[in-house]
Amino acid sequence: MQMNSAPHLLTEDRPEYERLLDDALRHAHERPELAAVGERLNAAQLRTMALAAVALITATAAPEYEQYVKTRDEARAPARDTASGTAPDGLIQSGAGIGAVVTVLTPMLAGTAAAIFLLVGYLLKMLEPPPAFAGPMVDAGWFFAAVTAAAIFVAAIGLLIAALRNGSTSLSAREAREQLPDDVARAKDAWRQALLERGIVPFLRDALAEPAGPAVPAPHRPTGRLPKIGYSRPDFAGPDEGPAAAPRPTYSSPDFTSPDFGGPEHEPD
Structure with missing residues (x-):
């Protein structure tokens, strides 16, 4: 299969x-070439194989994917330029943050002050005679x-408005992604x-067409000749066909002479 060098599949395109x-x-049942799904390999097995081979599969559509990514980035x-151009609005955002604080x-502060003034004011009013500033403290x-x-x-109204604004913004962003x-x-x-x-x-068609595995031959009876498994037996040659033997040492018998022809020391009596 001819494959081109494809850019890596981006994370956002994996789903x-x-x-x-x-x-x-x-x-798959609508395609004749995939009609064998479920016979030897089921859909879950094929899906696992295709996810493992994502780089090989996506490489077949490399030009189209490169064009798609380029067009999307453009x-x-x-x-992005509009978002970067709104940097001066940071003052507005900081002002909104201060308002939220x-x-x-x-x-919290007003509630604490109210509790302190009311408590101290009513305690002072219980004195006889009550101090003159007890009444103003209760009023405060x-x-x-x-x-x-x-x-x-006011805080409740602000939270409600913020929730409605965020909800409408999220809906618009989702619609923008779909359109x-x-x-x-x-x-x-x-x-x-x-x-x-x-x-x-x-890829699915080739996976379904692959055999289940190499065929295992049936056991057979051994013949009279041993199977050749990679080692040759030594070559024994007959005595006539073998190399020439080394010369053997020769022995001559001792030269024995008769007594009549012996030396003078063996003269007959």
């Missing part, structure tokens, strides 16, 4: 690959109590089609 694979396995570039701290306590109630009400620009949508569809027809389906 799309898995969805396409699951859809191909779900509708579409996202204006949004004040909204949270005001009920009720004032801070009113401030606490108002701050709690891709036309050029990005076309590039994505081209990549999906190429990945399905040139990558996923041929």
